[in-house]
Amino acid sequence: KAGVTQTPRYLIKTRGQQVTLSCSPISGHRSVSWYQQTPGQGLQFLFEYFSETQRNKGNFPGRFSGRQFSNSRSEMNVSTLELGDSALYLCASSLRSRGGTNNQFFGPGTRLTVL
């Protein structure tokens, strides 16, 4: 099975622009979660999508949004970019089966640099 893939791997944007990141989960996985990693704040949960619905949300401003498609692929969007949005954005997929504790599998991340 192919692992979690994220595109693009690297991205450079300027302040005020918007950006869309993509995540393709492992085949059969229906849950996709997004995390932001920065040197100052560490790894922080952004949101989780399951069956095209946002199931959980972290403490981030409304500029951060996401969605999930019927094939479980997910995108996250950041509007009006700020310098502080520079980070490694990681997505993780899991089965999210009922009655189970599901291991999450992470993608390689998208490194976003805001100039």
Added chain:
Amino acid sequence: SQQGEEDPQALSIQEGENATMNCSYKTSINNLQWYRQNSGRGLVHLILIRSNEREKHSGRLRVTLDTSKKSSSLLITASRAADTASYFCATVRNFGNEKLTFGTGTRLTIIP
């Protein structure tokens, strides 16, 4: 915000020695997981321990969990150069919840 902290922040040991990392967290949990990250890449899941378990082994890894002290430790035995990485603990608060709350991480360097 992060769930807790890991100790030490950085650790350097000789190849072949054992490495121990500690993690503390703040709230009740359903389970605690350990992840490895190489040079700012994706996270690799190492081991999961449930709140009703006290110790778990996987290959050269040994994890303990003390829910009364809200702490966990990860022991890597017979370290190898390839173990050089950052190690993070992450907690899941409720059963069925996918959200991982990460600790601050320990940077482990194995000296050949």
